[in-house]
Amino acid sequence: SSELTQDPAVSVALGQTVRITCQGDSLRNFYASWYQQKPGQAPILVLYDKNKRPSGVPDRFSGSNSGDTASLTISGAQAEDEANYFCNSRDSSRGHLEEFGGGTKLTVL
Amino acid sequence: QLQLQQSGPGLVKPSETLSLTCTVSDGSISSSYYYWAWIRQPPGKGLEWIGNIYYTGATSYHTSLRSRVTISADTLKNQFFLRLSSVTAADTAVYFCARHFPGYTSSYFDYWGQGTLVTVSS
Numbered sequence: 001s002s003e004l005t006q007d008p009a010v011s012v013a014l015g016q017t018v019r020i021t022c023q024g025d026s027l028r029n030f031y032a033s034w035y036q037q038k039p040g041q042a043p044i045l046v047l048y049d050k051n052k053r054p055s056g057v058p059d060r061f062s063g064s065n066s067g068d069t070a071s072l073t074i075s076g077a078q079a080e081d082e083a084n085y086f087c088n089s090r091d092s093s094r095g096h097l098e099e100f101g102g103g104t105k106l107t108v109l
Numbered sequence: 110q111l112q113l114q115q116s117g118p119g120l121v122k123p124s125e126t127l128s129l130t131c132t133v134s135d136g137s138i139s140s141s142y143y144y145w146a147w148i149r150q151p152p153g154k155g156l157e158w159i160g161n162i163y164y165t166g167a168t169s170y171h172t173s174l175r176s177r178v179t180i181s182a183d184t185l186k187n188q189f190f191l192r193l194s195s196v197t198a199a200d201t202a203v204y205f206c207a208r209h210f211p212g213y214t215s216s217y218f219d220y221w222g223q224g225t226l227v228t229v230s231s
Contacts, residue, residue: 033217035156042205042224043156048217086156090216097169098146098158098209098216 004032004087004101011107012077020072020104022087032070032087034063037103043086047072074106082108111136113206113222121200121229127193131206131222132186139164139184146209146218147180147191149202157202161209162189196229203227 004024012018022032031050035043045054051063060075070089074081087101117129131145138145146161160170162180170178174193182189193200203226207218 031215033215035218042221043218044221045217045219048210048219049212049215054219088156088217090211097211098161100148100156100158102155 003091004089004099006085006087006101006104008102009105009107011109012074013109014079015076017073017075018077018106020074020085020106022070022072022089022101023068024089024091024099024101025068026089026091026093026099027065027068027070030089030091031065032063032089034061034070034072035086035088036081037084037086038082046085077106077108079108082106111208111220113208113220115204115206115222115225117225117227119226119228121196121227122231123197123229124195127191127196127200127204127227127229129191129204129206129225129227130188131190132188133208134187136208137184138182138187138189142210144209144211145180145182145189146207148205148207148218149200150205150224151199151202159191159193159204161211198229201227201229 034047037043047063064071084103086103112134114132121127144161147159162168177194179192203224206222208220
């Protein structure tokens with residue numbers, strides 16, 4: 001089981017704002033990265049470091065951190081944002097280096 | 110643009126060894142900034158980091174898989190490899206290769222292979 005906890009499912013009305021969270025002790029010392037995955041496809045990096053977006057990722061995606069929780073916010077969600085979202089962080093405390101959250105299925109209504 | 114192309118069998122028998130190759134193009138695995146990783150995803154489940162390799166040959170592995178996994182690389186061919194021994198049905202998953210930036214305050218996987226579904230079955 002993952003030491004990064006995500007809500008299994010979240011929904012948002014089209015055009016509204018949604019926040020997806022990721023909680024874990026490692027996030028007190030390490031910024032999360034976030035990935036979008038659509039069915040049958042490889043994950044795509046959408047946020048990394050404190051709040052950086054790779055080229056091509058819309059600016060409606062943003063990130064924040066507070067204590068042991070990292071958040072991915074989508075401002076003005078679009079139909080194409082419907083996907084699974086995974087967070088990732090580094091955790092040296094359990095002997096392995098990288099871990100992922102269990103994922104959040106985002107539904108755009 | 111960097112591309113990662115995976116190859117390898119999609120069916121492996123129980124107790125045998127899973128072997129996959131990731132070929133990198135339009136970039137070099139000998140870059141000093143990046144590691145090269147394998148990640149897997151059981152059907153309908155989340156992502157699990159397996160391990161990674163630096164071009165020097167240094168490797169790191171997930172604790173739970175360390176006894177069965179080997180990641181290696183051929184810098185001349187710009188390829189890196191995954192071998193997972195003594196597989197069981199629990200190893201059935203989509204396997205991804207990815208480029209990994211292991212920063213001091215943030216790490217991320219910015220380029221991914223297309224994924225290979227590996228089914229363990231007799």
